[in-house]
Amino acid sequence: MFRISEDELAEMESNLSLIYAEGTDWTIFDQRQDIKEAWEMTIKTLSNVRFMHFPPTNVERIEGDLSP
Numbered sequence: 001m002f003r004i005s006e007d008e009l010a011e012m013e014s015n016l017s018l019i020y021a022e023g024t025d026w027t028i029f030d031q032r033q034d035i036k037e038a039w040e041m042t043i044k045t046l047s048n049v050r051f052m053h054f055p056p057t058n059v060e061r062i063e064g065d066l067s068p
Contacts, residue, residue: 003049004045004048004049008045008048008049011041011045012041012042012045012046014038015038015039015041015042015045016038016042018034018035018038019035019038019039019042022035023035023038023039
């Protein structure tokens with residue numbers, strides 16, 4: 001189960017709207033700091049969701065049936 005806060009979700013929605021509207025024109029990418037920041041924040045938010053707000057430091061593989 002992964003978690004994302006309401007604030008992070010709202011920020012990601014805003015960032016993705018900007019990226020969709022203007023963030024795929026690579027000819028202006030270096031000139032638009034807002035687009036760079038939108039990409040960076042989206043990547044950071046998705047990484048935080050995936051790793052519960054920090055990257056894993058110890059990973060263990062568990063063999064067998066994990067069904068509840």
